[in-house]
Amino acid sequence: MRVLVVHNRYRSGQPSGENAVVDQERALLTAAGHEVLRFERHSDDIAGMSLPGKVSVPLRVPWNPSVRRELAARLLAERPDVVHVHNTFPLLSPSVLAACADAGVPAVATLHNYTPVCVPGTLFRNGRVCVDCVGGPPLPAVRHGCYRGSAAATVPGAASQVLNRSRWRTGVARLFCISGAQRELLVRAGMPADRLVVKHNFVPDPGVRRTGAGEHVLFLGRLAEEKGVRLLMSAWDRLAGSLGVPLVLAGTGPLETEVAAWAAGRGDVRYAGLLDRAGCRELTARAAVVAAPSTWLETFGLVVVEAMAAGVPAVAPAHGAFPELVDDGETGLLHRPGDAESLAAALRAVLVPGRNAAMGAAARRRYERGFTPEVGLANLLAGYRSVTEDRGAQAVR
Template sequence: MKILLAHNFYGSAAPSGENQVFELERAMLARAGHDVRTYVRHSDEIRGAGGFGLVKGAVLTPWNPATARGVHRALAHFAADVVHVHNTFPLISPAIFSAVGTGAARVLTLHNYRLFCSSAIPLRDHRTCTECLDGRSVMPAVRHACYRGSRLATLPLALSVALHRALRTWERHVDAFITLTGFQRDLMIRAGLPAERVWVKPNFYPGAPVSTPWSQRRDCVVFAGRLSEEKGVALLIDAWGRWGAAAPELRIVGDGPLRKALEARASTGAGRITFLGQVPASASEEEIATAKLLVLPSICFEGFPMVLREAFAFGTPAAVSDLGPLPRIVQHGRTGLVFRSGDPAALLAAVRAAWEQDDLGRMSDLARREFEEKYAEAANHQQLVAIYERAMALQKDRLRS
């Protein structure tokens, strides 16, 4: 199969799971023998240009004519069967889909909710918010200044959402949408996507990862991710403070805008908390692989967190909040724990009970088994090719009609 993969890389200063998924899928498809080419842009192109770069990014977010020309030229030299797009924001723009025309099947992976949510993360004032998705309107986003707390910054994104609703881009120019979970699929269909073209394919872990034997693991719990509001790390620190001196070490991997505030918060509690900062991906994976529990206390809807596919790959149980797709990914009492979102007492009760009852070793074995069945590379490749084939069949039906 001949496949053109398209992606707008986020800024190099901030690690991105979307960037990682793009690279992993590109390598997976190449290993499987497909002819893979790429069309990419980088947000660094505008971040280094100061105010002019910000204006350029805003103007091009709804529609970038240069993308249309570039993709058209690329396809003139590479007759792709499938054009698979990951992220269009801000420099590729949805113009790529009409540029492809009917010459190839068009597939879009939804790593977040940006198709209908200007902030991409349905979170406002410390709570989930789906006003724009449920009402199929961008006015709440503009009114609440949902992108970076600025109405001016929100306008280009809101315009893009409204424009492509009006043009019916998603109905007319995309043959298959890939969501990361069934929860996300349901929400995006409710927001307006055609149900018969929305498929679920989770993230995967490549190769054959080795699970650390339970007896060789450290008596610690790990959080790995961006230290920002939506990740709920403040709640985790509060729970550890309540647990006190009997708590196992909590190791926090990652960086972000709340790091200093979180370190100050942790310093007032009795629990052992270590901030490791931003570390290489291999070191982060080592932390997860050798811990006895991963905690993900998100207070917003996630896609499919990369740290969860790592936890499954290494047989590390995960404790997650009961929000969005997380309780569908992690089965309470089987592959991990589920606790009430936004409640440090509920988090503490769930984790402490499993820790003191020494029940996590059993969950470790089940998590690894789940990985082999759902999140290994071979299974993921089969799922992705099946979606491509459905998209190609739909494209051919459209040409005949």
């Protein structure tokens, strides 16, 4: 197949699971003999724009006519079988969907977060899950300044959500949700159930697996409140060094200074900072357990599946996508969301030696059944073929 991938890449200054997923899918398709074309913008480019250019960025978030024209021309010239849309914020806009319609090329889109019903895409505000805008207009988002803490900064995304609501519902042949939990919420919000399909992300085999009992408890990800970092620190203080292994935290984010200060001078905690992919794989393969205590409703939970691939059990909250990723008591343990005592108890229970080894082996088997590149490729191509075959059937009629 010939596939054109549309994606606005996130800033390189912070790790992006979405960028990684897009790159991995593209490499997977190419390795399987499919032709992958790219239509991208980079958020890094905003810093180098002129002042008028920077001022125009928010104005083009809801609709970017120049992008529509450029993409339509590309599609007419290159005639891909399908367009796969990922992120369109802030430099592309939903005008890419109009370009697909202009050229008569079917579009699919992966919904990596909750942006169709939540301006920042997180369903998280003031330290708690927030669904105030789900199923209605995004006025609460503007009132609370949900994007970057600013009402003014929130307006472009809110305007895009309102102006393009029907386009996302009718202009995309298939909307890939990355978990059943995400799909269920979006269907409740009024998005078309017949177009929303679950396509879990896949994870490349890391090529290294845990041997032995593991050396540490690992938190790997963005150091932000919604990722449950403060919850984990509170739970760890309750454990008071009783687990016999240290806690390693790796990543960067708005809570980096707080995390580094909390870890400083402690023998049972190490802050490793931001690591490259190889460093992340090594830390994961040496872990006794991976902790993913997110307080927001994760749409997938990549770090949990990466732990599975390395034969490492995970501890995660019983909400969002985690209950469909973690088989509670078999491949890891689920704790009560937002509850430090429950998280501490789960960490203690998952480190029982015999149980921990059995959970790690079961986690690897679960990965092999559902999250390998082979499974990911089959699911991706099935999604593409469903829309190209529908288009062919309509042409015959």
